[in-house]
Amino acid sequence: MPDLDPPESLIEAQRAKVWRTPPGVPLCTLEAIPEPGARNFVLQIGEAFFHGFVVRKEGTVRGYVDRCPHMGVPLAHELDRYLTGDGEYVMCGWHGALFRPDTGLCVGGPCVGQSLRAWPVEVREGMIMTA
Numbered sequence: 001m002p003d004l005d006p007p008e009s010l011i012e013a014q015r016a017k018v019w020r021t022p023p024g025v026p027l028c029t030l031e032a033i034p035e036p037g038a039r040n041f042v043l044q045i046g047e048a049f050f051h052g053f054v055v056r057k058e059g060t061v062r063g064y065v066d067r068c069p070h071m072g073v074p075l076a077h078e079l080d081r082y083l084t085g086d087g088e089y090v091m092c093g094w095h096g097a098l099f100r101p102d103t104g105l106c107v108g109g110p111c112v113g114q115s116l117r118a119w120p121v122e123v124r125e126g127m128i129m130t131a
């Protein structure tokens with residue numbers, strides 16, 4: 001049985017973080033993310049770091065800050081593994097919280113009713129960019 005509690009190092013990480021990014025930063029091409037699929041991004045903003053992920057599903061692209069409302073840790077155990085096996089939900093790998101990919105609302109698990117923090121992104125000429 002795997003240990004389901006996030007390591008203290010994840011909770012206590014003191015590396016400065018920011019929760020938003022400037023607009024117009026190119027992230028990747030739309031085709032670089034499968035449909036449905038998701039991808040992790042870490043952007044350095046000055047001395048601090050932004051951690052987020054982008055979900056591509058049903059023709060839409062949404063971005064979220066990579067921070068679970070339950071315990072404040074990044075959601076994925078494995079790089080880019082944010083979606084459930086059927087691609088229907090964003091899932092936190094620690095305690096199984098399920099989020100709607102289109103809104104970030106938690107619909108199952110320990111933080112039902114809370115939401116992922118939106119990270120504004122857009123697609124321009126086939127490129128996913130911060131908005």
Ligand code: FES
Binds near residue numbers: 068072075094
């Ligand atoms: S940290 Fe517990 S469900 Fe995400």
